[in-house]
Amino acid sequence: MGEKMLMKGNEAIAEAAIQAGCRFFFGYPITPQNQIPEYMSKRLPKIEGGCFLQAESEVAAINMVYGAAGAGARVMTSSSSPGISLKQEGISYIVGAELPCVIVNMVRGGPGLGSIQPAQSDYYQSTRGGGHGDYRMLVLAPSSVQEAVELTQEAFDLADKYRNPVLIMGDGLIGQMMEPVEMPERKEKAELPEKTWAATGWKPGCGRDRAIINSLYIDPAVLEKHVNKLYAKYAVMEETECRWQEEMTEDADYVIVAYGTTARIARSAMRKLRDEGIKAGLIRPITLWPFPAAPIAKAAEHAKAFLTVEMSMGQMVDDVKLAVEGKKPVHFFGRTGGIVPTVREIITQVEELAKGGK
């Protein structure tokens, strides 16, 4: 571990990406993620082989990512909700062409231009695909600047391992707040295969087939086969990449499920509820896809009820309900539009459940 530094979430993510070997960044300004491209524009030109380019649009930026990833590079882009919507076309093509890359979404309030304040209302978009077609991608949701650093570094390995984009889903708070962080020493790449599929130049007899980076399969039978291959990868991801954190769930009557910034607030609420004598627990999904259904299903065996807390009108709550399978009531509390729920609000929600014996 390096020395402890005080860093803004956005800058820490950018530095973590560089430490992970990312040398190419293509982005477009949008609040509240501007410190990522700004940091990259300062650092990358000073690193040999590094390139920062401010694209003409989010659409162009994600397609530059496609070209760079297709050429075999570690590459990243970042944006915030409206910009991520624009990138969806490119993300779908990147998944189809099986290219690795890392995409950061510092989520802000929506729909439309919405607000520039933190939100989690892009959960459906992030976990259900977002663009057109049958696909999934790994979605990592840090709840501190330190975790954002670690997940960003890992995201590049995961992207290369599965030849699939990895989305880091933060929110305005994760991006903007400053916290002490340690930049982990750069680990040697976990045995990752050579990118023999990349388009780097070919001639007959050069030892590999001609590279064709492509998502078009005009024959339906061939496309179905291709999509089945993608889903075989997703099955492995579901089996091996699911991550979450549990606190005081073993004896909990009321289990709060929350992620990212909201999970930090929920943790404070959970501890205060324990002080009051109400047995509360917390499950914090770290991967939003694949969704950690197992610990929720386990908690459903003994808990009286669940409370999902989100900075949205209720999106992850659907996945919690699927995991609980109707065994116990699943309640929801959320604030939206850029409003952050308070510890007090969450406590009140659980107190009401306890009072009503729900």
Next chain:
Amino acid sequence: MAVVYEKTKLLTEKPLHYCPGCTHGIIHRLVAEAIDELGIQEKTIGIAPVGCAVFAYDYFNVDMMEAAHGRAPAVATGCKRVNPNNIVFTYQGDGDLASIGAAEITHAATRGENITVIFVNNAIYGMTGGQMAPTTLPGQVTTTSPYGRDPKLCGYPIRVSEMLATLDGPAYISRVSVHDVKHIMEAKKSIKKAFETQIAGKGFSLVEVLSACPTNWGMTPQEALKWLEANMIPQYPLGVKKEVE
């Protein structure tokens, strides 16, 4: 017996899917010959468009990427920035480049992105069945301008080469045609020149090639070539629009 003509090895054995009389085949051959003659096969990466040339990755015997509609210049940018020693070209039609991809081509040009663009202008959307393109001539009948393109309703055709030539970034821009042998020879020279511009590291190069679409123009191949010469060239004058020494 002396060999007077043979197919360039820079095209694969895959039969072209283009319609009879379509000039994409000629343009493919010119691009492939240029790559072959310059000896850059193992450095070249081609970026295919969305449009009639969508399967270009099956035909050019080099590493290829297939881009989303209009995004080829952005894909080429990412590719070239990663491996600046590669020779990167895009092959795009007029709907792809001049309409949905207008931002990507303009900004790649103004950045002086060291790539080569082969821009095939046939004044119509071919693959989707003959709809109006940004390059469709005033009065030209298409499936979405059945009464003829009315500039009052949908504006005027875009002269891409002239427009991009106003920018400081491009190093070489020219417009050529493939309606007869003489012009095909000139087109070949211009395409080669564009690749040489990139090899020399001078920056962005683009060759606009006026091309015939007999199927969607509703003409025989011979009529289409005559129509191109009589109607497209007056609207899209041939020649070098910009050249930086």
